Amino acid sequence: MRVVIVAGSPEPSSPRFVEKLCSTADYLIAADSGANMLFKLDRVPDLLCGDEDSLNAETLVWLDENNVAVEKVSWYKDDTDLGLALKMGMKHAAEQNRQANFTVTCASGGRVDHMLGVFGVLAQLARTTTEQQCTLHLQEDNFLCRLLRPGERWVLPLDASGHVLSAISLDTKTVLTEQGMLWCPTHSEFGVLDDRGVSNQVQNKDASIVCEQGLVAAILLRQKAEAMKQQ
Structure with a gap:
């Protein structure tokens, strides 16, 4: 529903x-x-x-x-x-x-x-x-955000390629893996509101993010990375 x-x-x-x-x-x-x-x-x-x-x-x-x-x-x-x-x-x-x-x-x-x-x-x-x-x-x-719990995986929309994805930890310890990105953290640990997950770039149509521990807000910006650089 x-x-x-x-x-x-x-x-x-x-x-x-x-x-x-x-x-x-x-x-x-x-x-x-x-x-x-x-x-x-x-x-x-x-x-x-x-x-x-x-x-x-x-x-x-x-x-x-x-x-x-x-x-x-x-x-x-x-x-x-x-x-x-x-x-x-x-x-x-x-x-x-x-x-x-x-x-x-x-x-x-x-x-x-x-x-x-x-x-x-x-x-x-x-x-x-x-x-x-x-x-x-x-x-x-201007954005789409999904909250992910441990074990949850978000396969990004097919038209997300070239856009910015930021992963913001909402827990004291969040472990996540990203695939199909410019940078692909694997089993990487983030602290609460850690800025290291900000401004990754979606590269592939099958890109995804998985929360393995903690809680993450995965934020997909609707504006492409190239356009952001020009502003």
């Missing part, structure tokens, strides 16, 4: 990109102000999660008119709207006896603290689940 979560970062992804992701969703969740984007697209979510503190008045009316289910919490809460949306997505998938394949968007733009918090929330869910329970992707206009 593909669960798409539209969050509310200060600089969201483009409407066209969000529309494309929404069209693939089996279950669509708005994480609080993410509903403002969905209102603009006239994409009715299956669920709204959050404290509703950042929703436009017209969005609230639209949600009510479309009888959208709401998981409302107090603004004084020990969780983020994204964290709540992930939990509700897991709950819905479990009720359907299906795997939750999460795609999160409009979550990482505009504020570095929000971006780091997003990776923290995703990492927490990854540590408490298995690949059989859920997969975790973060997608914006």
Whole structure:
């Protein structure tokens, strides 16, 4: 089951990109102000999660008119709207006896603290689940990220050749192997937020990354390496 979560970062992804992701969703969740984007697209979510503190008045009316289910919490809460949306997505998938394949968007733009918090929330869910329970992707206009647990392998898209891949460890000790890259680390150990995994280049169409231990955020930039050098 593909669960798409539209969050509310200060600089969201483009409407066209969000529309494309929404069209693939089996279950669509708005994480609080993410509903403002969905209102603009006239994409009715299956669920709204959050404290509703950042929703436009017209969005609230639209949600009510479309009888959208709401998981409302107090603004004084020990969780983020994204964290709540992930939990509700897991709950819905479990009720359907299906795997939750999460795609999160409009979550990482505009504020570095929000971006780091997003990776923290995703990492927490990854540590408490298995690949059989859920997969975790973060997608914006300019990158595709997948979180990999021990034993998980990501075969990169066929059109990734020539693009940049950065592997960021989200654990104190992460061991990974990359194939089909300009540099091919093999059983290499990385510390938390180690920058040695930044800016590798995809060389082959069958390129892949495997997490052997720890937790890694594998980030594929949509811009080719040559174009980045020219900027």
